[in-house]
Amino acid sequence: MNHEEDELNELLILFYFGYRTFTEKPNQMIQKYGIQRVHHRILFFIARIPGITVNELLTVLEVTKQALNHPLRQLTEKGFILHKPGEFDKRYKQLYLTDRGVNLERELSKVQQEQMKTIFTKLGGNHQEAWVDVMKELSSVRPGQKFFKDLFLTKNSETNINNK
Amino acid sequence: MNHEEDELNELLILFYFGYRTFTEKPNQMIQKYGIQRVHHRILFFIARIPGITVNELLTVLEVTKQALNHPLRQLTEKGFILHKPGEFDKRYKQLYLTDRGVNLERELSKVQQEQMKTIFTKLGGNHQEAWVDVMKELSSVRPGQKFFKDLFLTKNSETNINNK
């Protein structure tokens, strides 16, 4: 058994500890706002797709609407997000970040990016690209990720469609 | 902004979806035994360090003893682990996998390894090594990981020490 295979035995530990480290700083930062991991994810996806609807968001996150409802309301109460009824169909609730929300999301993203950047810089070579490639392969099989990708492309060209 | 930096904006999504994919199959497999993620992690660490004590295990996992107590008892009741009082100090409870436990742990590890192996093979080059390097950097800052490494080295040479 070679060195690389040896380390495959420790996949679980790498993922477990790696994910804990990756989320540790943002978790501490958001604590003072009384929010948690799930709220960060929500902020993240609304930042990527402003105007995303509730149904789209829960499809992306792969959770139920009951699971989404409470944190979403908390984020609204705390002034991080706001919603507008859909322009063409008022049943849809379109979600946007407030300025406050944009700032928080950026702050959290920045910490995670800098943490990873430090590691990529230290290791050098093609470590960043290789790591991203592998994680994208894992992510690519998720229905939520597929849905997100489609949404991302659609919504990016939506302005044009709407103004036709 | 170049391609690589672009992808750094999506770190959270890569980790979130990646971790979900990574744990999806084992989660399905252990469901039929009525156990969950935390039980898999416990099995994993006992497999790596047979004879680990309760206190050592909760230090590695970075959880409280109350959080460990219940799943540990379940695993004992279901016949996946057993314990022996410490040879030199009977207060210590040393944890071991039963044959059943060994088999389950192996089965779960195998699924995760094969999933990753498929990706590494597809991507080729030094993707595996690079990915492991990055995850090790993230893991290395965890107190639980440090403690685990020390334990791993100590317990591996313990037989010699005990037979002095």
Next chain:
DNA sequence: AAATTAGGTCAATAAGATTGACTTATATGA
């Protein structure tokens, strides 16, 4: 007018974790 859809809400349940307090058994040091 009826059916469908988007979203909200209530209730019950569950896993996984926390803090705090207390008990038992064992070991150790003054």
Next chain:
DNA sequence: TCATATAAGTCAATCTTATTGACCTAATTT
């Protein structure tokens, strides 16, 4: 030997995140 410390177990209350199921309103579509 007695006091203290340590390893582990347990009880209780609480919390977050999630689930399934049922039911409601409002808006839209057929």
